[in-house]
Amino acid sequence: MTDTQYDRAPGDATALPDVEQGTSSGVLVYTSGLFLAVVLTAMSFWVANTSLLWAGGVSLGLTVLAIAQMGVHLVFFLHVTTGPDNTNNVMALAFGVLIVALVVVGSLLIMADLNDNMMLAAELMNLQMQH
Amino acid sequence: MNIAVAVDDEVSHEAQSSASEAGPAAKRVVVGYGFWIFLLSDIVMFAAIFAAYAVLAHATAGGPGGVLLFNQRSVAIETGCLLASSFTCGLMSLATGSRRYAGTYLAALITFVLGASFLALELREFAGMIAIGAGPQRSAFLSAFFTLVGCHGLHVTAGLVWLTVMMAQVAIKGFRPTVERRLLCFSLFWHALDIVWVWLFTVVYLMGVLS
Numbered sequence: 001m002t003d004t005q006y007d008r009a010p011g012d013a014t015a016l017p018d019v020e021q022g023t024s025s026g027v028l029v030y031t032s033g034l035f036l037a038v039v040l041t042a043m044s045f046w047v048a049n050t051s052l053l054w055a056g057g058v059s060l061g062l063t064v065l066a067i068a069q070m071g072v073h074l075v076f077f078l079h080v081t082t083g084p085d086n087t088n089n090v091m092a093l094a095f096g097v098l099i100v101a102l103v104v105v106g107s108l109l110i111m112a113d114l115n116d117n118m119m120l121a122a123e124l125m126n127l128q129m130q131h
Numbered sequence: 132m133n134i135a136v137a138v139d140d141e142v143s144h145e146a147q148s149s150a151s152e153a154g155p156a157a158k159r160v161v162v163g164y165g166f167w168i169f170l171l172s173d174i175v176m177f178a179a180i181f182a183a184y185a186v187l188a189h190a191t192a193g194g195p196g197g198v199l200l201f202n203q204r205s206v207a208i209e210t211g212c213l214l215a216s217s218f219t220c221g222l223m224s225l226a227t228g229s230r231r232y233a234g235t236y237l238a239a240l241i242t243f244v245l246g247a248s249f250l251a252l253e254l255r256e257f258a259g260m261i262a263i264g265a266g267p268q269r270s271a272f273l274s275a276f277f278t279l280v281g282c283h284g285l286h287v288t289a290g291l292v293w294l295t296v297m298m299a300q301v302a303i304k305g306f307r308p309t310v311e312r313r314l315l316c317f318s319l320f321w322h323a324l325d326i327v328w329v330w331l332f333t334v335v336y337l338m339g340v341l342s
Contacts, residue, residue, distance in 0.1 A: 038214065045207060
């Protein structure tokens with residue numbers, strides 16, 4: 001009965017506050033998060049500047065690295081887990097990600113499609129805009 | 132035998148009763164969840180500005196583009212500042228959790244200094260760009276750039292003000308529940324800003340200098 005699961009506030013690390021153990025393991029969690037984030041950031045900067053990789057794949061690689069780093073931040077800094085006490089937080093996050101994806105991908109698709117359909121005009125417009 | 136099994140079932144059922152059966156959630160959970168929803172809506176706003184920037188990124192109107200304007204060295208330092216401040220903000224919430232005043236003040240001070248250095252670097256970058264005639268009125272690309280990066284900078288400024296106010300509250304009111312809830316919201320806000328910055332340096336600065 002004492003195991004009854006309450007929801008966990010977003011950003012809270014543990015449901016059962018065990019002060020001594022909580023602090024030392026908390027520092028470990030934040031430190032591993034910092035380490036992973038630094039590694040991923042360094043990789044992003046390297047990928048953007050190296051000539052070793054196929055240039056066409058670089059922006060895709062950067063996107064993947066950014067998604068990975070976002071995951072690191074969510075798990076290690078914001079303590080988002082798959083536990084049942086975190087369901088509400090995760091559902092809200094998933095809805096947010098859905099809206100963000102719709103807004104960004106939708107805008108880019110529509111604008112690219114418009115440019116395609118107005119090939120001549122778009123070329124003229126780009127000429128005017130860039131030169 | 133049967134009775135024992137039945138009792139076991141009941142106990143395990145009660146032990147695993149879901150969150151909705153556990154009664155009203157604690158105020159800390161409700162406040163944190165509400166702020167989580169606000170942060171997600173804030174991120175949706177950033178997504179709209181990101182989409183505008185991505186659409187306008189090549190509309191330079193004959194003005195300078197990203198390759199000419201962006202200094203990767205200063206962006207790397209800014210990224211390091213913000214990441215380190217996110218880490219010390221995490222340490223601050225640990226110190227708050229175990230009610231250590233000195234640890235809270237120290238971590239908050241380092242967080243503030245790192246956030247302020249980030250802001251100083253960003254303002255220097257903006258001033259440099261405006262000085263060479265690449266202000267927000269020069270092209271659609273630069274308008275979108277200043278809106279996006281400036282909006283993030285405004286959020287960081289608000290965070291620094293908030294952090295100062297919170298430290299004053301800790302000093303005057305101590306670790307009472309209201310102050311602890313506000314500190315929880317602040318750390319959520321600060322970590323979310325770092326997530327926005329991850330996308331910002333990837334999309335604006337790194338993809339902007341690709342040929």
